[in-house]
Amino acid sequence: MLDLNHNLRFLLASSQLFPFNRGYHHTDADHDLLKQAAMAFAMVAAGDLTQAIGVYGKLIEEQPKLAFFYACRSLLNMETGDQEGAFYDYQAAKALDSNYHTYLEWRMNAGQMLEAEELADLNKQIAADDTNPQLFINRAMLLVQHFNYEEAIADLTQAYARKQNADVLVSRAAIYMRMVRYDAALNDLSLAASLSPNHSTVFMYLGKLGLAVADFTGALTNFNQAIALDAGNPLLYEERAQYFEAVEDWANAIQDYSVLIGLNPEDFFAYALRSDMYQKLGLLKEALLDLDAAIRLNPYYSDLYQYRGEIKKSLHDLVGAAQDFEKYQELENEL
Incomplete structure (x- = not known):
């Protein structure tokens, strides 16, 4: 399990002291950066956006590796019409913790779901039988697709109240x-682990959470545990490979992508991912072979030709590179 009581990435995100966030806030931890986040949040609430942007800018200068402050400033930049600044901060936050991509995407799109026919049908089914947890789960998954995360959480809470199931807790987590x-x-993953101690997906998500907050030791421990419990699951090797990428352990990432390819040889993207790792190690011929395989499996994915063209160029195959760049452009023009 993860111990994150003193992890700033964990504490700042969990505080939810994001500009204009009127929902849940948690500020129990006593840390200077949390106090400054609360101060900036109060400035926004008081309408002093310019001063708050300045505070976030100062905090980013002091703590350039914390995604939270970039996300806060991105939200303010969007509000004040600085789209370029908002995009820059969004990219910075995403690079530091990919979950901020989904967070900011949610903040931009929340509440825009139309009353789709599928949603209306689920509403009727639940009205007729509110004892069936699967109906709440189905509606929650639909709500997630449309960025209605809070309503999805509420539905999964209803599902769990009807049947205490670890899978529901993992979905909510x-x-x-x-x-x-x-x-x-x-909290949900800890409870899920107590309900189902051999649930590999619980440990996979604990690994993902550890990786998000740069608890690399805890992340690897949990990824390893997930694979020990379900060694035939290709997704687990992909997730652990991303951990190895994050810590720049290219050789172990290659090993995990190789296992993934062995388990699922028709997955063209796995070859592309392994190709990137080979490039990191300067193994261009191996990288080229993987992109050849990826293109055989999916000849219509334009980016593959762009990637292969760059490798061919590095290997001084200028004719082959030009052909790949031309094919890339042809496919892009068809979109």
């Missing part, structure tokens, strides 16, 4: 992670 409510995600 996954949504909490999209909302960067890391404390709530950890």
Whole structure:
């Protein structure tokens, strides 16, 4: 299990002290950066956006590795019409913790779901039988697709109340992670682990949470545990490979992508991912072979030709590179 009581990435995200966030806030931890986040949040609430942007800018200068402050400033930049600044901060936050991509996407799109026919049908089914947990789960999954995360959480809570199931807790934890409510995600995963100690997906998500907050030791321990419990699951090797990428252990990432390819040889993207790792090690011929395989499996994915063209160029195959760049452009023009 993860111990994140003193992890700033965990504490800041869990505080939910994001500009204009009127929902859940958690500020129990006593840390200077949390106090400054609360101060900036109060400035926004008082309408002093310019001063708050300045505070976030100062905090980013002092703590350039914390995604939270970039996300806060991105939200303010969007509000004040600085789209370029908002995009820059969004990219910075995403690079530091990919969950901030889904968080900011949610903040931009929340509440825009139309009353789709499928949703209306589920509403009728639940009205007729509110004892069936699967109906709440089905509606929650639909709501997630339309960025209605809070309503999805409520539905999964209803499902869990009807049947205490570890899978429901894992699904709810996954949504909490999209909302960067890391404390709530950890609580759900801890409870899921107590209900189902051999549930590999629980440990996979604990690994993902550890990786998100740069608890690399805890992340690897949990990824290893997940694979020990379910060694034939290709997704687990992909997730652990991403951990190895994060710590720049290219050789072990290659090993995990190789296992993934062995388990699922028709997955073209796995070859592309392994190709990138080979490039990191300067093994261009191996990288080229993987992109050849990826293109054989999916000849219509334009980016593959762009990647292969760059490798061919590095290997001084200028004719082959030009052909790949031309094919890339041809496919792009068809979109």
